[in-house]
Amino acid sequence: MTDKGTDMNEGLVGTNVICQVALVVRDIEKTSKAWADVLGVAPPPIRVTAPLAESGARYKGKPTSARAKLAFFDCGGVRLELIEPIGGPSTWKDFLDAHGGGMHHVAFQVKGTDAVVRRLAERGMNLVQQGKYAGGQYTYVDAEDTLGAVIELLENFDT
Amino acid sequence: MTDKGTDMNEGLVGTNVICQVALVVRDIEKTSKAWADVLGVAPPPIRVTAPLAESGARYKGKPTSARAKLAFFDCGGVRLELIEPIGGPSTWKDFLDAHGGGMHHVAFQVKGTDAVVRRLAERGMNLVQQGKYAGGQYTYVDAEDTLGAVIELLENFDT
Numbered sequence: 224m225t226d227k228g229t230d231m232n233e234g235l236v237g238t239n240v241i242c243q244v245a246l247v248v249r250d251i252e253k254t255s256k257a258w259a260d261v262l263g264v265a266p267p268p269i270r271v272t273a274p275l276a277e278s279g280a281r282y283k284g285k286p287t288s289a290r291a292k293l294a295f296f297d298c299g300g301v302r303l304e305l306i307e308p309i310g311g312p313s314t315w316k317d318f319l320d321a322h323g324g325g326m327h328h329v330a331f332q333v334k335g336t337d338a339v340v341r342r343l344a345e346r347g348m349n350l351v352q353q354g355k356y357a358g359g360q361y362t363y364v365d366a367e368d369t370l371g372a373v374i375e376l377l378e379n380f381d382t
Numbered sequence: 383m384t385d386k387g388t389d390m391n392e393g394l395v396g397t398n399v400i401c402q403v404a405l406v407v408r409d410i411e412k413t414s415k416a417w418a419d420v421l422g423v424a425p426p427p428i429r430v431t432a433p434l435a436e437s438g439a440r441y442k443g444k445p446t447s448a449r450a451k452l453a454f455f456d457c458g459g460v461r462l463e464l465i466e467p468i469g470g471p472s473t474w475k476d477f478l479d480a481h482g483g484g485m486h487h488v489a490f491q492v493k494g495t496d497a498v499v500r501r502l503a504e505r506g507m508n509l510v511q512q513g514k515y516a517g518g519q520y521t522y523v524d525a526e527d528t529l530g531a532v533i534e535l536l537e538n539f540d541t
Contacts, residue, residue: 234422240458244403244488246530257528260505263393299399300459303488305530324530326485329403329462346419369416371405371464371483 235342236331236376243302243330243375247318251307255294258303267294271309273356280354282313287352289313304330314352314363314373328363330375336362339376348374358382394501395490395535402461402489402534406477410466414453417462426453430468432515439513441472446511448472463489473511473522473532487522489534495521498535507533517541 231237248254251269259266272278272290280287289311296303306327308315318327333339340350340362348366351373355361359379366374390396407413410428418425431437431449439446448470455462465486467474477486492498499509499521507525510532514520518538525533 232422235420237422239421239423239456241403241460241462242458244400244460244485248530254528254530257505257525261394261502261525261529261533262398263391263396264398297398298488299401301400301403303400322481322484325481325526326403326488326531329457329485343420346416366416366420367484369413370420371407371413372485374420 231334235346236339236374237333237335238331240331241301241329242332242377243304243328244298244326245304245306245328245330245375246325247306247308247315247322247327248324249307249319251292251294251305255305258296258305262296262298264296267296269294272354278354278356280313280352282352287312289316291315314365318373326372328373328375330377333376333378336360336376336378340364390493394505395498395533396492396494397490399490400460400488401491401536402463402487403457403485404463404465404487404489404534405484406465406467406474406481406486407483408466408478410451410453410464413466414464417455417464421455421457423455426455428453431513437513437515439472439511441511446471448475450474473524477532485531487532487534489536492535492537495519495535495537499523 255266270293275288290309292307294305306315343364348364351365352363362376364374414425429452434447449468451466453464502523507523510524511522521535523533
């Protein structure tokens with residue numbers, strides 16, 4: 224175990240630990256209340272992702288003003304993340320439009336995002352969206368054809 | 383913590399612990415190898431679910447001969463399950479036909495499936511498929527409208 228709580232290994236993402244499971248939803252307030260009832264917990268606070276000037280978000284290679292409302296539930300060994308897209312374009316908005324919402328990705332804590340992205344790209348899994356959050360960076364890789372899902376790489380900056 | 387490793391609580395499913403995340407896939411051999419590369423682990427064995435005579439599987443209220451190939455990866459606090467439908471009808475086959483595969487459900491270890499199913503049904507989340515496996519019973523509840531996903535209730539029989 225590292226100080227980030229992950230087991231690093233020699234696989235393409237460097238770990239076998241799934242830290243998050245995320246759903247894209249149409250109405251986060253309503254869906255969050257329903258999950259709270261199911262899980263037997265209080266509804267979590269709803270946050271909004273940073274604006275473009277802070278996140279530097281890029282979707283399919285271009286800067287995007289897309290943002291999202293987020294809610295997180297602790298579910299034992301994983302966090303359940305709800306995502307409601309605001310504006311677009313983004314992988315969240317495209318997924319909502321294509322599927323009407325649903326389970327979108329699993330996430331891994333990684334070290335060295337650029338190297339992980341290169342290794343995945345060699346296997347046909349390509350970066351689709353990337354941006355910064357306070358203290359770190361997220362990267363979505365489109366692995367729907369290969370793995371059946373989008374995967375997210377989370378990397379917290381050393382402080 | 384109980385002897386099943388779950389934290390039971392007063393929520394609708396009796397626990398906040400997600401124990402499994404499952405994907406429906408078209409080709410489990412191929413997808414399983416791709417996940418093994420990503421996770422840095424050996425491909426797991428592929429099992430086939432029990433036939434109707436043993437599983438007593440029911441889909442939308444009727445017995446179904448549907449089966450599935452399954453593969454499981456240990457991913458830290460959760461297991462990642464890959465499911466390739468064999469025959470039909472089933473929630474797996476319908477999901478594959480509707481979405482071309484993807485993330486299908488999250489699972490919870492429960493006690494007293496019938497009572498959990500009743501509580502969920504009162505909130506509009508209805509049982510769609512149920513069957514037995516060696517030592518236990520699985521139940522899929524269609525919560526796509528309410529939670530944005532199918533949820534699975536796993537109950538191991540006391541032995």
